[in-house]
Amino acid sequence: MKLTQLEKKAAFSLAGIYSLRMFGLFLVIPVLFIHAQGLSGFTPILAGLAIGIYGLGQAILQIPFGYLSDRVGRKPVIIVGLLIFAFGSVIAANAESVWGLILGRALQGSGAIASTLMAFAADLSRPEMRSKIMALIGATIGASFVLALVAGPWLAGQIGFAGLFWLTAGLAMVAIMVLQWVTPSADVRVGNLAVLPAQKQLQAVLADGQLLRMNLGIFLLHLFLTAIFVILPQQLIAKGLPLTSHSLTYLVLILGGFIFMLPALIMVEKKKAHRNGFIVAVLTLVAANLLMGFLNSLTGLIVGMGLFFISFNFLEASLPALVSRLCSTENRGTAMGVYSTSQFSGAFVGGAMAGAVLQYGNYQLVFLGLAAMSILWLFATFGIKPVATNL
Incomplete structure (x- = not known):
């Protein structure tokens, strides 16, 4: 069965809106800490907070935005979210202190429209076609992440750090135009994707040990x-790789990680060896963090980064697919909502934690802590059970 013209229009326009927003969120991550050092009030902990605070707004507000969209409609809520995102970008572009940058990034994350976009995709599609549309949206998220990491350092050299935020604000306006002029309209079907957790569904998801491992x-x-x-x-620069070379370095490492990840993903899926795949991926994270932290050379950083991106690409592709399979149909949206909240919460904690450790210790302690957390994660993966492939 193929997508109808309306479903194609909805899928590509909503995927475009999602990717424009995610591109803007990730665009500054590879250069933010470097440029924040020129702002008044800079400390490592505040710069780390500026990197990750978008995740706090996402984690807290995506469910309220989704509920509101059930009451007033999808498009108005998405427009408000994009306007908040654009306003935060403008504040960050004009920030003269690190606190202004934190405020701008917090507002960027507060335009939390992910669950509303997913619900809108469900409104505009038949149940049997939703997996295809969700897969397309998921692919654009991955592509926007890769493009942002690669383009961020290069664009910062062309239009300046503030220019990245102005570009992001402009992309938010483009997304609004796409929503208004391209995305079809539809009646709200309350709960048709179960993206918003009811109490019983939430309890069931949180009581599932397998889902907790994925979260x-x-x-x-x-x-x-x-x-x-x-x-x-900062460490790449300190070890001799100028900022102008970071884009090419990230591009090579991310594409290399994808090339190595793809056959591993296919093999794991074919042999239904998800547990073993996760164990190897998490062990790779342990090795990556130890190399980046303690080899104390540019080679160590680059090899460690390469291993990290291989593991990251594998896990980023595997985790949501397994969440979808592990839960029942009626709980699937709730499970994905909890999963997304866990993802954004992690982004916030990571930035704040690394900044705090860097302020009171050194970068090697950060990597040591990440390696230790990887080992704890490894123990959790031992409890992963075989996953059915026909759900």
Whole structure:
């Protein structure tokens, strides 16, 4: 069965809106800590907070935004969220202190429209076609993340750090135009995707040990991501790699990670060896953090980054698919909502934690802490049970 023209229009327009917003959130991550050092009031802990605080707003507000969209409609809520995101970008672009930067990033994250976009996709699609549309949206998220990490350092050199935020604000306006002029309209179908957790559904999800392992995994994975980017850009420069070369370095490492990850993902799926795949991936994270923290050379950082991106790409692709399979159909949206909240919470904790450790210790302590958390995650993966593939 194929997507109808309306479903195609909805899928590509909503995926575009999602990706424009995520691109803007991630664009500054590879350069924020470096440029924050030129702002008044800079401390490592505040710069780390500025990197990760978008996750706090996302974690807290995505469910209230979703509930509101059930009452007043999807498009008005998405427009308000994008306007908040754009306003935060403007504040960050004009920030002269690190506190202004934190405020702008917090507002960027407060335009929390992820659950509303998913619910809108459900409104505009038949139940049997939703997995295809969700897969398309998921693919654009991954692509926007990769593009943002690669483009951020290069664009910062072309238009300046403030220019990144002005660009992000402009992209939010483009997203609003796409929503208004391209995305079809639809009646709200309250709860049709179960993206908003009812109490019984939430209790069932939180009581499921397998789902808790997946939520712990995505929490730690994005904690690692933001923590590493508090440390990494400055350490690359200190060890001889100029900021102008970071974009190409990230591009090579991310694409290399994808090339190595893809056959591993196919093999794990074919042999139904999810537990073993996770064990190897988490062990790779342990090795990556130890190399980046203690080899004390540019080679150590780059090899460690390469291992990190192999593992990150594998886990980022595997975790949401397993969450979807592990839960019942009626709890699937709730499970994905809890999963997304765990992801954004991890991003916030990672930035704040790495900044705090860097302020009172050194970067090697950060990587030591990440390696220790990876080992704890490893113990949790031992309890992963075989996952059915026909759900």
